[in-house]
Amino acid sequence: MTTIRAFLLYYLPLLEPRPPTDDDDDDDLLQDDSERPPVDLVTPFHNSLKQIAREISVVTTRRIFERIAVRHVSQRTAWKLLKDAAKSSKRKALRGMSIPEYTYCVARTTFRAHALGVAATWVVQSVVQVYKCFIRQPDDDDELFDEKEKLRLFARRIYSVTIKCGFSLVFASIGAGLGVLLHPVHGQWIGQL
Secondary structure (H helix, E strand, C coil): CHHHHHHHHHHHHHHCCCCCCCCCCHHHHHCCHHHCCCCCCHHHHHHHHHHHHHHHHHHHHHHHHHHHHHHHCCHHHHHHHCCCHHHHHHHHHCCCCCHHHHHHHHHHHHHHHHHHHHHHHHHHHHHHHHHHHHHCCCCCHHHCCCHHHHHHHHHHHHHHHHHHHHHHHHHHHHHHHHHCCCCHHHHHHHHHC
16 A cells, blocks of 8 residues: 555656647647657656655654653553554543543543554654755755754754654644544544545
């Protein structure tokens, strides 16, 4: 599924039809399409491979974090971090809680259940930024920076990744908490969007 999703993400935009322009006439249909630039199929392929590697890295890192949680934190904490949030939400719906309490409990459970996944995403994105800022050789001379500029760029990128991951976790929790007002299991799905 990861492979199919990655290839569809980058190749589907190439299949979009070209919108007609105002200066297109009927006689333009008879002209050769040699004016149209050739479609680049290599760049989407490389982007798809990068996306596949990134997703596999995130899943592997999450599994490592799960193993660390099972071995090095208390059993209760590990259980809360590894809980299936959708099933938990369904069980909470049967308890007859008030709506504010139910919403809060589902949001809290979603926050805990997604914490390892978001942490894994943060680690992988941070490693990618380390590679981009310090290891990769620049393609052109415009990207040659001194060390202070590299550190500033790296700090800005890590800050951006941290903000994105933090908002992802918070909004997943809020979305799940509010989504349970529609349906207990669908609230988790809404929160993950």
